[in-house]
Amino acid sequence: MLIQKKIIQNVKNKCIEDESVSACMMYGSFTKGEGDQYSDVEFYIFIGNHDINHFNSRHWISEVNAADLIFYNEYGTEVFIFSNMIRGEFHFLPESKMEIIKSFKSTGVFPNPESMYIYDSTEQLRPLLEGLGGSGPERMTDKNVNFAFNNVVNAWLMGVNVMKRRELARSLEILTQVQKYILQLIRVKEKTVERWLNSTKNLEMDISVESYHDYASITAKLRECELKTAYHNALKVVEKLYHNLGTFYTVDIDQGFIKKLYIHLNE
Known part of the structure; x- marks a missing residue:
């Protein structure tokens, strides 16, 4: 039995x-059938x-499992x-704020809301969880792609500019933002947008080998030559995505603008 499963059962028993405690729900990998020995446990209680006002969360959790x-x-x-x-991630909220659950609908896909149910003495939790079922928010839209x-x-322009200033550490940090948005575009292209807000999760299995190599090409160590190569490769991937997605979506940028970015990188 996974340790996490024991913790989940201990939370339920507590x-x-x-x-x-009025109600408790779980979210994360174990509610999606993806939990393993490396997964977190995550709850709203x-x-x-x-x-x-006098609830002691630390004492409560210490009786669930030593921390x-x-x-x-x-x-x-x-x-x-x-x-x-x-x-473990825990949100302890008053019962009066239980309707916060409705706001989760916009964050992703919940394939089995019933798996999120842990405990309820109010009869409010299940109807709220049921509202999370069905398809998630539409990600493959002009608005999202644009x-x-x-x-x-x-992010690319900011990262290149600070790199030219020789703020290499900052440029490397900004590169992660470039990667984030490129990966969202890759997921649109490959129709794997269920993980839109956590785009690197399960990436090795979710996208094609070609796209994974494209993503790998925009990573770098803290070296100026590697950073410049990553930012150059990012433009190549953006250009490829522009030609692929521009056929189906309205995009503000165009080929002429991308060419200007290449020129700016090499100036």
């Missing part, structure tokens, strides 16, 4: 025995409105590094 490190990440999510080296092309150009 929810059942703790009267301050709703606490009774009268109990939330070596507990902190809030940059998104305000409480992260637990369990003693068995499993990561957004990705435009943001590739924006």
Whole structure:
């Protein structure tokens, strides 16, 4: 039995025995049938409105599984590094905020909302989860494709300019943004947009060998020659995607503009 499965069961048991817990849902890999020994466990736990102010999340989790490190990440999510080296992400919210679940619909595809259900004493959770079912948001649109092309150009130009200033570390950081938007365009081309917001997940199996090689060509180490090659290759991939997607989508950039970017890189 996977350690994560035991933690999930412990969370469920704790929810059942703790009267301050109104409902609990899980999200992430284990709700999509993709969980393995390396996966995180991720939960939203709703606490009774009268109990939330004196609810101690650290004590609560310590009774689920021993943790070596507990902190809030940059998104305000409480992260637990369990003693068995499993990561857990927990959102503890008052019961009155349970309808936040409705906002999840715009973030992706939930193939089996029932798998997200852990516990509920309010009879509110299942209807909210059922609302997440069906197809996810439409990603293959003119708006999204244009957004990705435009943001590739924006990040690319910034990254090239700071590279020319010899801020190589900053250029390398910005390159990750170039990669992000190019990868979204690749996923549109290959019709694998279910992972639009987490585009690198399962990439080795989701896209073609050719596209994977294109993606690999825009990676670099902290060396000026590698950075320049990655930014040059990024233009080549953008040009290829422009010719492929420009047939089906309205795109602001054109071949003449891409040529100007090549010239700017080599000036």
